[in-house]
Amino acid sequence: MKQVISRLASMVIVLIGVIALIFIMLRIVPGDPVTILLGEHYSQETIDRLTQAMNLDKPMIEQFFYYITHAMRGDLGVSYTMKRPVTELILQAFPYTLRLALMGVAFAWTIGLISGIISAITQNKATDRLFMTFSLAGVSLPIFMSALLLQYLFAFRWKLLPLTSSGSLVSMILPAIALGWNSAGTIARISRSSLLDVMQADYIDTARAKGLSKRAVILRHALKNSMLPVITMMALQFSSMMSGAVITESIFSIPGIGRLATQAIQNRDMPLLQGTVLFTTVLVILGNLVADLLYSVLDPRIRKAV
Amino acid sequence: MTVDNNQHLAEIGEMNGPKEKLIRMCRQNPLALISAVVILLMILLAILAPVIAPYGEAQQDLAERLQPPSAAHLFGTDELGRDVFTRILYGSRISLVIGIIPSAISLAVGILMGLSAGYFGSWVDYLIMRLADVMLSFPSLLLSMVIMFTLGRYANSVLCIFIALSMVGWASVARVVRSHTLSLKEEEYVEAAHSIGVSSPTILVRHILPNCVPSLIVLYTLNVPSCILSESTLSFLGIGVQPPMASWGLMINQSKQFLFTKPWLALAPSITIMIVVLAFNFLGDGLRDVLDPYLQRG
Amino acid sequence: MNSEKILEIRDLHTSFFTDKGVVRAVNGVDLEIGPGQIVGLVGESGCGKSMTARSVMGLVRFPGKIESGSIRLNGKELTGLTEKELRSLCGDEVSMIFQEPMTSLNPVLRVGRQVQEAVLVHNQSISRKDARKQVIDMFERVGIPEPEQRYNCYPHELSGGLRQRVMIAMAMICRPRLLIADEPTTALDVTIETQILNLMQQLCRETQMSVLIITHNLGIVAEICDYVYVMYAGRIVEHAPVFELFDHPAHPYTRGLMASIPQIGRNPEYLHTIPGVVPNLLHLGEGCAFAGRCDCAVDRCSRELPEMVHVREDHASRCFIISDAEFS
Numbered sequence: 001m002k003q004v005i006s007r008l009a010s011m012v013i014v015l016i017g018v019i020a021l022i023f024i025m026l027r028i029v030p031g032d033p034v035t036i037l038l039g040e041h042y043s044q045e046t047i048d049r050l051t052q053a054m055n056l057d058k059p060m061i062e063q064f065f066y067y068i069t070h071a072m073r074g075d076l077g078v079s080y081t082m083k084r085p086v087t088e089l090i091l092q093a094f095p096y097t098l099r100l101a102l103m104g105v106a107f108a109w110t111i112g113l114i115s116g117i118i119s120a121i122t123q124n125k126a127t128d129r130l131f132m133t134f135s136l137a138g139v140s141l142p143i144f145m146s147a148l149l150l151q152y153l154f155a156f157r158w159k160l161l162p163l164t165s166s167g168s169l170v171s172m173i174l175p176a177i178a179l180g181w182n183s184a185g186t187i188a189r190i191s192r193s194s195l196l197d198v199m200q201a202d203y204i205d206t207a208r209a210k211g212l213s214k215r216a217v218i219l220r221h222a223l224k225n226s227m228l229p230v231i232t233m234m235a236l237q238f239s240s241m242m243s244g245a246v247i248t249e250s251i252f253s254i255p256g257i258g259r260l261a262t263q264a265i266q267n268r269d270m271p272l273l274q275g276t277v278l279f280t281t282v283l284v285i286l287g288n289l290v291a292d293l294l295y296s297v298l299d300p301r302i303r304k305a306v
Numbered sequence: 307m308t309v310d311n312n313q314h315l316a317e318i319g320e321m322n323g324p325k326e327k328l329i330r331m332c333r334q335n336p337l338a339l340i341s342a343v344v345i346l347l348m349i350l351l352a353i354l355a356p357v358i359a360p361y362g363e364a365q366q367d368l369a370e371r372l373q374p375p376s377a378a379h380l381f382g383t384d385e386l387g388r389d390v391f392t393r394i395l396y397g398s399r400i401s402l403v404i405g406i407i408p409s410a411i412s413l414a415v416g417i418l419m420g421l422s423a424g425y426f427g428s429w430v431d432y433l434i435m436r437l438a439d440v441m442l443s444f445p446s447l448l449l450s451m452v453i454m455f456t457l458g459r460y461a462n463s464v465l466c467i468f469i470a471l472s473m474v475g476w477a478s479v480a481r482v483v484r485s486h487t488l489s490l491k492e493e494e495y496v497e498a499a500h501s502i503g504v505s506s507p508t509i510l511v512r513h514i515l516p517n518c519v520p521s522l523i524v525l526y527t528l529n530v531p532s533c534i535l536s537e538s539t540l541s542f543l544g545i546g547v548q549p550p551m552a553s554w555g556l557m558i559n560q561s562k563q564f565l566f567t568k569p570w571l572a573l574a575p576s577i578t579i580m581i582v583v584l585a586f587n588f589l590g591d592g593l594r595d596v597l598d599p600y601l602q603r604g
Numbered sequence: 605m606n607s608e609k610i611l612e613i614r615d616l617h618t619s620f621f622t623d624k625g626v627v628r629a630v631n632g633v634d635l636e637i638g639p640g641q642i643v644g645l646v647g648e649s650g651c652g653k654s655m656t657a658r659s660v661m662g663l664v665r666f667p668g669k670i671e672s673g674s675i676r677l678n679g680k681e682l683t684g685l686t687e688k689e690l691r692s693l694c695g696d697e698v699s700m701i702f703q704e705p706m707t708s709l710n711p712v713l714r715v716g717r718q719v720q721e722a723v724l725v726h727n728q729s730i731s732r733k734d735a736r737k738q739v740i741d742m743f744e745r746v747g748i749p750e751p752e753q754r755y756n757c758y759p760h761e762l763s764g765g766l767r768q769r770v771m772i773a774m775a776m777i778c779r780p781r782l783l784i785a786d787e788p789t790t791a792l793d794v795t796i797e798t799q800i801l802n803l804m805q806q807l808c809r810e811t812q813m814s815v816l817i818i819t820h821n822l823g824i825v826a827e828i829c830d831y832v833y834v835m836y837a838g839r840i841v842e843h844a845p846v847f848e849l850f851d852h853p854a855h856p857y858t859r860g861l862m863a864s865i866p867q868i869g870r871n872p873e874y875l876h877t878i879p880g881v882v883p884n885l886l887h888l889g890e891g892c893a894f895a896g897r898c899d900c901a902v903d904r905c906s907r908e909l910p911e912m913v914h915v916r917e918d919h920a921s922r923c924f925i926i927s928d929a930e931f932s
Contacts, residue, residue, distance in 0.1 A: 139587060142538055144542045145576050209702075212725055221710050224712050242448065266544075301711055
């Protein structure tokens with residue numbers, strides 16, 4: 001129980017840190033947001049009124065407090081350029097990003113785990129080298145390049161799948177592969193080395209000594225243990241998945257959160273950028289929590305601790 | 307680990323100096339050796355770019371726009387008639403520097419933070435590690451984007467990328483150094499050094515840091531390609547290196563509109579990125595196998 | 605004669621093929637165990653005693669390999685069996701207990717299930733429920749209190765001694781003819797050690813099972829073994845019934861081992877140590893591997909490998925100078 005509380009406390013502290021950091025970083029931005037909002041042909045009076053309405057004349061700490069209390073109620077301000085509440089824009093975009101991310105994760109995990117396990121079992125044989133070379137290539141290929149490559153081959157050359165995504169399942173296939181490819185490589189490499197590591201453990205000898213076949217040893221004893229570091233890695237993957245979503249959405253014109261963030265930067269739309277970054281970061285933090293819980297389900301040693 | 311096997315391997319002197327380890331890596335893993343050669347070659351090309359490049363960095367020839375690869379233009383020309391090969395050579399200067407320097411900065415910051423956190427413990431540790439958690443919670447690309455957004459007007463875009471990538475990178479280094487420090491702190495020889503009155507900074511630098519070096523070399527080698535990738539991604543999104551400078555990501559960004567009609571434009575910088583990043587990853591992998599088998603693969 | 609023996613190892617060679625060269629961990633070992641006998645295999649760490657046991661169980665890991673020799677279990681040749689055939693014997697006719705009860709049990713599975721697995725794999729017809737019953741009975745026999753509750757525990761919830769009892773239960777559950785115990789008590793407290801040894805001795809008497817106990821602790825040997833093999837640098841250097849060995853150690857190495865046991869009442873200043881270190885198995889010379897550390901070594905020792913010579917009917921030693929042995 002004590003650990004649960006300290007875990008949650010850490011999470012809240014990290015969350016506040018995240019908000020503070022975004023807040024500070026965006027406040028030192030040059031260029032008056034009011035001017036951006038209004039253009040340049042307004043009287044000083046209008047500008048002053050708006051500055052007041054947006055609390056921009058208050059001290060920064062007060063602005064921060066105002067932002068946090070409002071953010072907790074789900075109010076992330078109004079987008080300068082789209083003139084709509086940021087929360088609304090984000091909730092509208094989120095289903096696309098969620099679908100993309102889920103499909104990407106599914107792709108990454110299936111391909112990554114299968115090739116990692118096959119590699120480990122056939123260690124140092126041709127299949128192992130083949131899979132590992134592919135994984136390393138996957139890790140070395142930036143998402144935007146794999147996305148362009150997939151677009152070029154599957155959409156342009158062979159005309160099998162749509163070039164851009166409307167949000168339908170079929171049109172999400174290419175973006176999901178582009179997004180998941182990278183993680184698949186990482187997962188394959190980690191699950192391979194973790195499985196090989198676990199196969200060295202003493203309890204594997206015990207299992208073999210009691211007469212279990214190689215297959216049973218791997219399936220019943222090694223796999224579950226070897227998943228532990230993979231789960232840890234999964235937590236880190238959440239964050240890179242969200243990064244990847246930004247690029248993928250931009251290339252496949254998916255109206256998701258990443259696209260919103262890119263637009264916010266291009267239009268210097270501070271509340272929107274602040275909101276999207278905050279939202280994705282919260283997603284990552286929650287994702288890490290889920291990974292922690294999953295870890296504790298798999299590992300009885302820390303089950304009580306979380 | 308099986309006790310007996312390892313005992314045997316240890317007894318026959320399998321654990322030995324760094325030089326032997328490197329030699330062993332080269333023998334067992336020729337790919338790592340080739341990668342090292344490729345990296346050195348790329349660095350040499352980047353340094354010698356003005357000498358080797360057949361054209362000027364920004365030399366335009368509008369009559370020769372969008373030419374496919376030929377003898378005059380090895381990789382073709384872009385939409386302003388600039389030689390793609392020349393642009394890649396000059397681009398390698400920016401891309402490599404962006405790979406090498408921010409990694410070094412984040413390494414230095416990470417070491418400092420990790421050592422202090424692990425060694426001093428209590429609130430120092432808590433503070434630093436929560437800060438690292440904050441940094442690691444941000445999707446790195448979004449964090450870089452925010453930093454570029456904020457600093458983009460103050461400073462030169464390359465400098466901004468330096469800052470952005472250093473801020474993103476230090477946290478994971480700090481975590482590794484901290485966990486090393488924590489486990490080393492318990493070692494008898496550190497306690498012994500303490501008991502005879504060796505000062506904390508000396509212990510950190512003399513006893514603990516050297517033990518982290520193998521992991522740090524590996525981390526650094528693997529951080530370089532991820533910085534190169536981040537730069538190219540930022541530039542690809544149009545918020546990284548700004549024209550008329552050349553960087554590989556920027557070249558891909560500019561060739562995006564011709565992707566389906568003139569694919570070679572995107573192909574040349576893409577392949578260059580892949581080769582360099584692969585080379586660093588292969589090298590890092592090889593180094594890890596001989597230097598630090600317990601560092602997790604990523 | 606062969607058929608009477610439970611385990612019979614002849615000229616076993618197990619080597620590791622590393623990039624530095626071939627390490628001959630087990631270099632021509634001969635060893636026999638009769639029915640119901642408790643046999644000790646003694647030596648310093650790294651002398652190849654664990655590898656001898658692992659060779660029997662087919663647990664030698666890459667880059668190690670059984671090069672030649674014969675291992676017979678109940679007269680049945682084990683070398684050359686397929687992995688599948690060997691696995692069907694392991695845990696059933698021969699089973700093994702390992703040194704580290706902390707790491708030898710799978711941390712993410714309940715201990716009862718891990719033992720039950722041994723029943724299920726060798727007896728396809730038994731129901732899970734009956735298997736569970738068997739496990740709980742066995743837990744009770746090996747002295748695990750509250751066996752029903754312990755069945756559902758994870759390894760980390762048990763003490764080291766209990767874990768080793770679970771390991772013993774796992775090893776005994778299919779009533780093997782031979783139990784190999786690799787340093788079964790090294791990781792345990794001295795009081796627990798005695799309990800575990802007594803348990804093994806008692807189970808051995810009850811079931812007429814043979815035991816091969818691997819240890820570096822001559823105290824354990826004296827306590828429970830009937831017969832002892834002393835191993836040095838991959839070779840057996842001496843074997844004898846336990847009292848015979850303690851009364852008349854023939855090989856200088858064995859004598860060195862005996863002398864290094866601290867004894868109450870003797871002046872601790874004169875505690876004997878064997879000078880030098882275990883030789884590098886990678887660079888073994890022609891002669892006796894112990895020659896470099898031996899007080900009584902003569903020229904011949906470093907050139908020629910001594911043969912196993914019988915001192916008495918049941919006692920043999922691999923040394924040129926055994927004639928002096930009895931008077932030391």
